[in-house]
Amino acid sequence: MSTTPSFGRRTLVATACALFCAQVHAQTTFASASAAAPAAPPAKTADAPPMATVQVNSSADKYDARRDDTATKIVVTSEEILKHGDTALADVLKRQPGVTVSGGNAGRGGGEIRMRGLGNGYTQVLLNGEPAPPGFSLDSLSPEMVERIEIVRAATAEFSTQAIAGTINIVLKKAVKVAQRELKTSLSGAGNFISPAFNVQVSDKVEKMSYSVAVNGNVGRFHQYGYQTDEAFDPSGAQTLLRRAVRYNEGPFANLSISPRVNWTLPSGDTLTSQTFLSVNGVRPDSDTRWTATTGPLPQYASDTTSLRNLVSTARTDLNWVHKFEGGGKLDTKFGLNAFNRNNDFHQFAYNGLEELTLDEITPSSAHERGFTWTGKYSAPFAENHTLAIGWDGAAARRHEERAQLGEPIPGYEPNQLHQIFDANSARLALFAQDEWNVTPKWSVYFGLRWEGLRTTSEGNDFEGMRNQSSVLSPLFQTLWKLPNSKNDQVRFALTRTYKAPDLDRLIPRRNTTTNNGPTTPDIMGNPDLKPELAWGIDTSYEHYFGEGAMLSASAYARRIDDYTRRDVRQIGSRWVQLPVNDGSAEAHGFELEAKFPLQLFYKEAPALDLRANLARNWSHVDGVPGPDNRLADQVPLSANFGVDWKASAAWTVGGSFAFKTGGLQRVSDVAYSYATVKRDLDLYALWKATPKVQLRFSVLNALAQPFTNIDLYDTGAARLRYTRESPVTPLYRIALEMKL
Numbered sequence: 001m002s003t004t005p006s007f008g009r010r011t012l013v014a015t016a017c018a019l020f021c022a023q024v025h026a027q028t029t030f031a032s033a034s035a036a037a038p039a040a041p042p043a044k045t046a047d048a049p050p051m052a053t054v055q056v057n058s059s060a061d062k063y064d065a066r067r068d069d070t071a072t073k074i075v076v077t078s079e080e081i082l083k084h085g086d087t088a089l090a091d092v093l094k095r096q097p098g099v100t101v102s103g104g105n106a107g108r109g110g111g112e113i114r115m116r117g118l119g120n121g122y123t124q125v126l127l128n129g130e131p132a133p134p135g136f137s138l139d140s141l142s143p144e145m146v147e148r149i150e151i152v153r154a155a156t157a158e159f160s161t162q163a164i165a166g167t168i169n170i171v172l173k174k175a176v177k178v179a180q181r182e183l184k185t186s187l188s189g190a191g192n193f194i195s196p197a198f199n200v201q202v203s204d205k206v207e208k209m210s211y212s213v214a215v216n217g218n219v220g221r222f223h224q225y226g227y228q229t230d231e232a233f234d235p236s237g238a239q240t241l242l243r244r245a246v247r248y249n250e251g252p253f254a255n256l257s258i259s260p261r262v263n264w265t266l267p268s269g270d271t272l273t274s275q276t277f278l279s280v281n282g283v284r285p286d287s288d289t290r291w292t293a294t295t296g297p298l299p300q301y302a303s304d305t306t307s308l309r310n311l312v313s314t315a316r317t318d319l320n321w322v323h324k325f326e327g328g329g330k331l332d333t334k335f336g337l338n339a340f341n342r343n344n345d346f347h348q349f350a351y352n353g354l355e356e357l358t359l360d361e362i363t364p365s366s367a368h369e370r371g372f373t374w375t376g377k378y379s380a381p382f383a384e385n386h387t388l389a390i391g392w393d394g395a396a397a398r399r400h401e402e403r404a405q406l407g408e409p410i411p412g413y414e415p416n417q418l419h420q421i422f423d424a425n426s427a428r429l430a431l432f433a434q435d436e437w438n439v440t441p442k443w444s445v446y447f448g449l450r451w452e453g454l455r456t457t458s459e460g461n462d463f464e465g466m467r468n469q470s471s472v473l474s475p476l477f478q479t480l481w482k483l484p485n486s487k488n489d490q491v492r493f494a495l496t497r498t499y500k501a502p503d504l505d506r507l508i509p510r511r512n513t514t515t516n517n518g519p520t521t522p523d524i525m526g527n528p529d530l531k532p533e534l535a536w537g538i539d540t541s542y543e544h545y546f547g548e549g550a551m552l553s554a555s556a557y558a559r560r561i562d563d564y565t566r567r568d569v570r571q572i573g574s575r576w577v578q579l580p581v582n583d584g585s586a587e588a589h590g591f592e593l594e595a596k597f598p599l600q601l602f603y604k605e606a607p608a609l610d611l612r613a614n615l616a617r618n619w620s621h622v623d624g625v626p627g628p629d630n631r632l633a634d635q636v637p638l639s640a641n642f643g644v645d646w647k648a649s650a651a652w653t654v655g656g657s658f659a660f661k662t663g664g665l666q667r668v669s670d671v672a673y674s675y676a677t678v679k680r681d682l683d684l685y686a687l688w689k690a691t692p693k694v695q696l697r698f699s700v701l702n703a704l705a706q707p708f709t710n711i712d713l714y715d716t717g718a719a720r721l722r723y724t725r726e727s728p729v730t731p732l733y734r735i736a737l738e739m740k741l
Contacts, residue, residue, distance in 0.1 A: 067545060070436065070446045070480045072492050072555075074151040078173070081143045083645065084655070084685050085697040085736055087186060087197055087218070089138045089146065093168070094681070095657050096151055097553075097594045097614035100639050113138065115151070115166035116557065116588060117618040117636030117661075120565070122165035122500060127316075128172055128275070129159060134340035134369045134397070135314045138170075140257045140279035142216035144184065144199045147173040153557070154478055154494035154539045157432035157448030158377065158391065161474040161498045164535045164559060172259055172275065173212060179204040180212075186697075186736035188220075193732065195220025195253075208265040216257045222285075223250035227726040232296065232719055240719075241296035251285035251308075269324060276317040283310050299516045301350035301359060309345040314338075318373070329380035338397075340369040350515065359515075360408040361416060371397030371426075385438040393430040393452075399423065399504065416513075422460030424504055429453050434476075442484070448476035454501050454532075463509045466528040472499045488546050492555075494539040502530040502565065506580045513575075519672070520712045520723045522569050522576035531582050535561045549610070550597035558589040564622060566633065569672060583624035586632055590618035608647040610655075615640040629667045634674075638662040656684040673713040680706050693740040701732040 065075045076096060086092050090111050094101045102119060103111040115123045125132050152159075152167040159167060182201040188194070197218035204211060225248055232241035257279040264272045290303045318336030325331070343366045350359035377391030400423050407415025434448035453471035474497040483489040508526040517523060541555035564586040569578045596612035616639045620632040631637070638661065645655035663676025682703040689695045707728045714721040 067490075067543070067551075070444045070478055071156050072153050072478065072480075072494060072539060072541060074153075076149040076151070078147055081146055081149065084657070084683065085186075085687070085699050085734070086143050087188065087734070089141055089143060089149075089170070091683070091701065092143055092149070094659050095641050095643060096149075097641075098153070098166075098592045098616045098639075099151065099168075100636050100661050102634065102636075113168060114636065115153070115168070116559075116590060117616065117639060118165040118588065118620075118632055119634035120500075120632070121503070122163075124160065124163040124167040126159060126167060126169040127277070128318075129169060130336070130373060130375065130393075131160060131162075131395070133314055133316045133338040134371075134399075135312050135342060136279075137281070137312075140255060140281060140314065141170065141172075142199050142214075142257070144182075144201060145172055145214045145216060145257070145259050147171045153555070154537070155474065155476055155496045155498050156446070156478070157434045157450040157474070157476055158389070160393070160430065161450055161452065161472070161476070161496070162500055164498045164500050164533065164537070164561065172261075172277070173214065174261060174263070174273070174275070181741035182739070183741060184736060184738045186734055188732055188734040190732045191730040192224050193220065193222045193730070210263045212261045214259045217255060219252070219254045221250070221252045223248070225728060229722075229724040229726075230299075231722040231724075233722075234719060235717070239295055241293075241721075243291055243293040243296060243298065245289055245291045247287060247289045249285050249287045251283065253281075253283040255279070255281045271320075271322045273320040273322075274317070275320070276315070278313075278315050280311070280313045282312075284308065298353045299518075300352075301516055302353040303355070304348060304350040304359070304515065306349075307347045309343075311341075311343050313341045315340075325380070327380065329378065331376070331378050333376035334374070336373040338369075338371050338373070340367070342367045348515070357410060358413050360410060362406045363404065364406075365401070365403040367399065367401045369397055369399040371395060387436045388433070389436075390433045391431075393432070394428065396425075396427045398425050420460060420462050420510065422458055422463075422508065422510070424456065424458035424508070426456045426504065427454070442482040444480050446476070446478040448474075450474045450476070456504060456507060458504070458508055460508070460510065466507060466509060468502070468507050468528060468530070470501065470532050472497075472532060472534065474498065488544055490543050492539070492541045492543070494537075496537045496539070498535050498537060500533040500535075500565075502527075502532065502580070506530055506565075511577065517575050519569055519576050519714050519721060522578040525577055525579045527579050527581060530565060530580055531563045533561050533563050533565055533582075535559050547597065547601045550601055551595070553594045554591065556589070556591040559587065561586040561588070561632075564624070564632075566622065566624070566668070568669065583622070585624075586620060586622045588618065588620035588632055588635070590616060592616045610645040612643045613641065625667055625669060627667065629665045629673070631666045633668075634666070634676075636661045637664055651689050653687040653689075654685065656682065658682050671714055671716050673715075675711040675713065677709045679708060680704050695738045697734075697736040697738065699732075699734040699736070701734070702729055703731050705729055705731050 066073065074097060081092050090101045090113065093099050093113055098115055100114045100117055101111040102114060112119055113123055113125060127136065148171050150169040150171065152169060155161045155163050180201055180203040184199040186197045195218050200215045202213045225246065228245040230241060230243050231239065234240050259277050261275040266272065285308050287306045291298050316336060316338040318334050320334040323331045344364065346363040348359060348361050349357065352358050373395040375393045377389055379387060379389035382388045403420045405416040405418040407417060409415050430450055430452040432448065432450040434446065437445045439445055451471065451473050455469045457467045459465040476496050478494040481491050506526050507528050507530060509528050511523050511525040513523050514521045537557065537559040539555065539557045541553055543551060543553045545551045562585050563582045564584060565580050566583050567578055568581045569576060592614065594614040599606040599609040599611060618635055618637055620635050621627060622630045622632060640660045641657060643657035645653065647653050659681040661679050663678060665673060665675050667673050683701045684703055685697060685699040687695060687697050707726060710725045712723045
């Protein structure tokens, strides 16, 4: 087994010890200053429940959340979010340090957001500080709706600690400062894609009330090709199978989202805030798959055509009440309701090698979920330089799903006749406490403790009742130390306990069958005995700030995960089945480097260029899988970004960014491997300000149009199987008109 992870652990533990000793030294050095240190300033007003925000800068300094908060996080402002004219938040996030996006297409949404290069749901995505509602997709949010994005590397008690890799908190626009009327329209197109889109923002203030409404929508049509090659070899190396499939998908789509908000300031000084988020998304793709064989047989279904009609709607509404007490105390509580509906109609025709119809099947399915959330926090200064906060976070939901397989009788073939129904209930309750302490003017400390319990029950007409219950206690510690005799240098350290609970789909012991069943297209089945994955983690970083918008940082992390959940593909009877299993422990560690600065900071006569770059290197290994290459699920070993923005004149701004991430070989189990190619994305834009209220934007996304290839390998000793999937891509061109009315 590779010794690299052990080396990484020793290095990070040594770093942690060194930082701790340095902090103890600082406490002694600044003991006299501590006695005279001013009380912690009031918590900065935030649009969502703030992370631990101990400020150690003087009141005369400009507040910078990334620089001054004890809790380590990166804050992407609204200005940065809108700079490149993105229509999908995934394109904004892929430029951020330590964040990658798997799958999807540039400018067209989709893909999984990952921190530390980790997939498998290790990155938590929050909406206004709460877990995203069921069925929520980042694609349903336009960047114009977002006030800021918080990339939280180390967990705090106030938010759920289901964040082994980290948390991305999307905060929708809330504050209304001035009346606003803004309209943006765009047209995006590629060789296989076209989509007009619009965004409307309206906001105003009327005495003690303010309101805002954001409406975003787009329609379009896509078509794309994909290719798959299946190969098999016997123990002597002779090829026994070579066949190839061509897949074609095309169809229309439409998305609409609305986010109204109303704020009231009551005569007592209390505030009430109502915010609602609604989205409706529909897609109607048709597909066609054709297999040809050079060596060996065709699959059971040599060709098939499918038609899918999918409609998803999501709604969340909440009411937030804030009451301030004399003496600096504050109660902040919020009650919310959410709803989710999904309706699918899937129709499939399949044929054998003689083009004879062998399958005619309709699969309708639906899912409906209703739930509520209730959160609250009381915070107050309770001792010199201390701010205490205690609170709760509760949620409950009920889900109902139905799925049928209705096959038409065909001579010689047994049709599928299936009707599945199940109901599930889930409940979550968390209690937390945290203390924010300014030890000295240059040293702040955060202590947190969160207990979170989860319970899931389900019953269906084709499986026995299932019950899964777990609880996790998470102690948390973070500290920020601004180095003596320096206004620009600081170090951070965090020790956290996080976890990942199994989601409902992974718990239900129901098998969903696939067409042309095999190792790469197995049936999917849940495991009701799954336990949460538990992780201890440390994070360290050094930061140097040397001018407005200029900084350098280096950070390192390590995670130890127990009860690691991996995908296990096995053959049960005549069919291949994939199910999740807890399989021992896993470790991950790595480092990140970041730099950003305006070139004129060093050369006064230089062009007005803003430069930024970041690099992340990640390692991991799974104890239950033989090495080498036994990495955590789909982890990205190396990712890097480089970007430049040039203000060429008062009217013109141009820029671009280049994102790079490696793939490589990964061992999934004793007999299974996967391989992914390197991915390179180049995005370019030009912005022309015609008038102070009208501007035109031109963008090119994925300009390199690099195809993506994924390979699955199986070596059972008796046979070697190789499945190669190729996904061609095309550049996306966009023109957008932005007007303030």
